[in-house]
Amino acid sequence: MVDNEVKSILLAGVGGQGILRASDIICEAIMEAGLDVKKSEVHGMAQRGGCVTSHVRYGRKVYSPLAEPGSIQTLISFEKMEALRYLKFLRKDAAIIVNTEEIYPPAVNMGDAPYPEDTISFLKKHYGKVISFNAAEFAQKAGNIKTANVVLLGAASNLMDIDQSIWQNVIKNSFPEKLVKINLDAFQMGIDA
Amino acid sequence: MKVLMSGNEAIARGAYEAGVRFAAAYPGTPSTEILEEFSKYDGVYAEWSPNEKVAVEVTIGAALAGEKALAVMKHVGVNVAADPIFTVSYTGINGALVIVSADDPSLHSSQNEQDNRNYARFAKIPMLEPADAQEAKEYIKLAFAISEKFDTPVFLRSTTRVAHSKAVVTLTEPEKYKDKTGFTYNAEKYVMVPVNARTQRVEVEKRQQALKEFVEIFPENKMEISNPDVGIITAGMPYNYAKEVFPNYSYLKLGMVYPLPEKLIRNFASKVKKIYVIEELDPFLEEQIKAMGIKVIGKEIFPYTLEFDPGIIKNAIERNTEGAVSPYKKSLSPRPPNLCPGCPHRGLFYALRKQKVYVHGDIGCYTLSYMKPLEGLHSCICMGASIGMAHGMSKAMKEKGKGKVVGVIGDSTFLHSGITSLLNVAYNNSDALIIILDNSTTAMTGMQEHPGTGYTLMGKEAKKVNLKVLISALGIENIKVIDPLDQKATRSAIKEELAKDGPSVIIAQRPCALFKRANIKPKPALKVDPDKCEGCKACLGLNCPPISWKKGVTKEGSKRKGISFIDETLCNGCGLCEQVCKFGAIS
Numbered sequence: 001m002v003d004n005e006v007k008s009i010l011l012a013g014v015g016g017q018g019i020l021r022a023s024d025i026i027c028e029a030i031m032e033a034g035l036d037v038k039k040s041e042v043h044g045m046a047q048r049g050g051c052v053t054s055h056v057r058y059g060r061k062v063y064s065p066l067a068e069p070g071s072i073q074t075l076i077s078f079e080k081m082e083a084l085r086y087l088k089f090l091r092k093d094a095a096i097i098v099n100t101e102e103i104y105p106p107a108v109n110m111g112d113a114p115y116p117e118d119t120i121s122f123l124k125k126h127y128g129k130v131i132s133f134n135a136a137e138f139a140q141k142a143g144n145i146k147t148a149n150v151v152l153l154g155a156a157s158n159l160m161d162i163d164q165s166i167w168q169n170v171i172k173n174s175f176p177e178k179l180v181k182i183n184l185d186a187f188q189m190g191i192d193a
Numbered sequence: 194m195k196v197l198m199s200g201n202e203a204i205a206r207g208a209y210e211a212g213v214r215f216a217a218a219y220p221g222t223p224s225t226e227i228l229e230e231f232s233k234y235d236g237v238y239a240e241w242s243p244n245e246k247v248a249v250e251v252t253i254g255a256a257l258a259g260e261k262a263l264a265v266m267k268h269v270g271v272n273v274a275a276d277p278i279f280t281v282s283y284t285g286i287n288g289a290l291v292i293v294s295a296d297d298p299s300l301h302s303s304q305n306e307q308d309n310r311n312y313a314r315f316a317k318i319p320m321l322e323p324a325d326a327q328e329a330k331e332y333i334k335l336a337f338a339i340s341e342k343f344d345t346p347v348f349l350r351s352t353t354r355v356a357h358s359k360a361v362v363t364l365t366e367p368e369k370y371k372d373k374t375g376f377t378y379n380a381e382k383y384v385m386v387p388v389n390a391r392t393q394r395v396e397v398e399k400r401q402q403a404l405k406e407f408v409e410i411f412p413e414n415k416m417e418i419s420n421p422d423v424g425i426i427t428a429g430m431p432y433n434y435a436k437e438v439f440p441n442y443s444y445l446k447l448g449m450v451y452p453l454p455e456k457l458i459r460n461f462a463s464k465v466k467k468i469y470v471i472e473e474l475d476p477f478l479e480e481q482i483k484a485m486g487i488k489v490i491g492k493e494i495f496p497y498t499l500e501f502d503p504g505i506i507k508n509a510i511e512r513n514t515e516g517a518v519s520p521y522k523k524s525l526s527p528r529p530p531n532l533c534p535g536c537p538h539r540g541l542f543y544a545l546r547k548q549k550v551y552v553h554g555d556i557g558c559y560t561l562s563y564m565k566p567l568e569g570l571h572s573c574i575c576m577g578a579s580i581g582m583a584h585g586m587s588k589a590m591k592e593k594g595k596g597k598v599v600g601v602i603g604d605s606t607f608l609h610s611g612i613t614s615l616l617n618v619a620y621n622n623s624d625a626l627i628i629i630l631d632n633s634t635t636a637m638t639g640m641q642e643h644p645g646t647g648y649t650l651m652g653k654e655a656k657k658v659n660l661k662v663l664i665s666a667l668g669i670e671n672i673k674v675i676d677p678l679d680q681k682a683t684r685s686a687i688k689e690e691l692a693k694d695g696p697s698v699i700i701a702q703r704p705c706a707l708f709k710r711a712n713i714k715p716k717p718a719l720k721v722d723p724d725k726c727e728g729c730k731a732c733l734g735l736n737c738p739p740i741s742w743k744k745g746v747t748k749e750g751s752k753r754k755g756i757s758f759i760d761e762t763l764c765n766g767c768g769l770c771e772q773v774c775k776f777g778a779i780s
Contacts, residue, residue, distance in 0.1 A: 006437075014528065015530070024197070024359070027197050027359060028197055031195065031197055031361055036361060037197070037360070037361060038325065038358060038359065038360045038361075039358060039359045039360075040354060040357070040358040040359075041357055041358070042301045042302075042353065042357060049528070049530055049531045049533070049738055050528055050529060050530035050531075051528045062360075063432075063433040063434075063436040063437045064433040064434050064436070064437040064502075064503050065325070065354065065358035065359075065360065065433070066354065066358075066434070066502045066503065067502075067503070068437065068438065068502065068503040068504040068507065068517075069502075069504045069516060069517035070504070070516075070517030071517075081525065081526075082528075084519075084521045084525055085525055086519075087519035087520060087521050088516075088517045088518055088519040089517070104741055105526045105527065105528040105529075106528075106529065106531060106736060106738075107526045107527070108526055108741075109733070109738075109740065109741035109742065110566075110730075110733050110741075110742055111742045111743070111744055111755065113526040114526075115526075116523065116525065122521065126520045
């Protein structure tokens with residue numbers, strides 16, 4: 001399998017955070033870089049504030065759009081506690097990018113369940129590389145809170161072997177013209193985060 | 194040209210490349226995007242029909258005129274459309290007809306996970322099953338070619354993982370559309386009265402024999418012989434999962450799952466020592482292959498339920514019961530989908546809950562209200578069932594059920610398959626109260642048009658059905674229209690109509706909060722006054738996403754243990770919580 005190592009990225013978060021758009025952008029960039037890519041996601045119920053995940057898999061030739069548990073190299077979590085939900089999919093040496101924003105599930109809102117504490121230190125204890133920051137704050141600095149997903153993409157691009165020029169192009173093609181600059185700024189903030 | 198496409202986008206593209214210009218469907222996850230995408234191509238006619246049965250009948254009509262026609266539905270939609278499907282198998286189709294069945298292993302967005310490959314065998318209709326987006330695009334073309342060649346409807350089965358995963362797809366030049374429409378009179382073939390149907394019944398078996406020969410040389414039934422120790426027979430997405438974890442085994446990948454290529458399967462069996470049949474849901478291939486007298490391993494080790502992934506296949510074959518585990522051992526609060534901020538259904542179910550009635554539910558966003566704390570409905574079976582079930586329960590319970598049985602149904606669902614049941618409610622004089630949750634769109638699947646919206650799939654203005662007039666014409670005399678965000682009016686309307694003898698219908702009318710065409714401007718976000726809030730949690734009973742409760746914010750002279758908060762970035766200002774608060778703390 002050395003000649004056909006397939007890499008996997010898991011994007012996870014809450015409905016409405018722009019996760020599917022972000023995974024589309026990653027796939028477009030991988031495709032531009034000349035590799036095969038497949039991604040998997042589930043629509044429908046997930047859009048009503050439920051959990052959303054997307055698997056992205058790339059290499060010379062990809063068969064499955066879903067990764068095997070225990071095999072994923074990179075987790076991009078768009079919400080803090082959601083990072084904990086899918087750890088069985090990760091390799092022990094996985095890199096994790098976490099948005100430290102907290103979105104409470106209903107039981108936490110009602111005061112019936114706790115919101116997990118010490119998520120970041122737990123992740124740091126168990127995994128090779130953990131990069132955490134508040135993506136919403138960067139997005140606001142870039143000029144639009146909705147670009148938090150692109151901030152996270154910028155951080156993820158540091159872990160991928162894809163030319164910056166490809167990322168720039170894909171982002172330019174992914175948004176209406178008036179939103180391109182804001183998204184490019186957000187992307188750069190993620191790179192520098 | 195290479196592009197990234199979902200299976201659904203690829204099916205639409207493939208149909209267009211095959212020269213198809215006619216399609217009909219009713220939206221349903223995971224099939225919806227196929228018609229939405231198809232409708233964007235130049236020169237096509239695409240419609241949302243009121244339900245799947247109508248969609249199939251519309252495409253049969255187009256096919257009899259000589260068109261290549263495409264009908265699309267989710268797996269349970271095929272149940273609705275089964276009646277015409279079984280008999281169009283007898284008549285044949287003149288032009289071409291392909292029916293896409295989008296199955297949902299794991300019930301990501303469905304009420305069951307039926308395996309629609311059984312329909313192919315049951316209705317004697319050939320079925321293709323692609324494994325990814327590229328194949329989806331190619332197979333829909335093959336499906337039309339087979340339909341034309343054998344004068345038969347053809348099924349294309351996809352699953353959620355094919356429909357909603359994306360892959361790199363190579364586009365090809367679309368075939369030029371040729372108008373072949375015209376009248377073909379052939380009553381013996383197309384009028385299915387017994388004497389003609391008996392003749393066509395024999396034709397179906399002749400076609401089956403011809404197809405059985407065809408599948409032996411069908412190039413998408415592919416044999417890949419490498420390691421002869423283990424052979425895998427599979428089809429669709431599970432092929433990818435298996436290839437991922439066992440790249441060196443031998444494979445027989447079936448592009449057509451019905452009918453099966455018996456000679457090819459025997460040939461494959463003679464080349465490998467041991468065979469696994471890998472398929473999600475029913476042992477559909479396995480049982481047929483076993484009936485050929487070939488020894489295979491299947492459901493003894495692979496699950497009958499839910500979708501597979503590479504890990505499930507690897508662990509089953511290696512008899513590994515452990516699998517990967519998470520180092521995080523504490524329980525995590527679940528994040529179930531919820532009604533959106535400003536959702537009109539929230540107001541209706543909050544008011545209904547106070548009446549202590551038994552509520553039969555239906556298919557739509559509002560089904561989510563069954564969960565705590567709204568607990569708005571107590572049964573849900575399938576599209577349109579609520580009205581019939583409410584009527585049946587009310588009749589069975591006689592006096593005991595009086596004023597206590599309710600059926601709720603969305604506008605799109607009512608027009609899909611609730612009209613005949615409401616006719617029954619009037620005809621057989623039911624005491625049940627029927628509430629139509631009219632949010633002006635098909636919200637759950639993503640705002641599709643229907644006959645009550647005033648627009649078509651192609652974006653044209655259309656005749657808009659008048660629900661009140663329609664319901665009145667069915668024979669219902671007690672009809673009230675309310676705004677479900679007005680709690681007082683909603684509660685009194687429900688009370689009044691429950692108290693009446695005979696059938697009543699309430700139309701709870703307010704557009705979906707996310708519906709762009711309704712052009713609703715969100716009102717300013719509401720705030721909780723921390724001095725007035727007594728921490729009683731009444732507002733939490735609405736289960737509205739922006740409302741949370743924080744422990745420890747006490748107040749002098751009050752027993753309160755905490756207070757409510759409203760997240761201003763999420764609140765759409767609908768005002769329900771303001772009406773629910775007894776202390777005037779929200780404004």
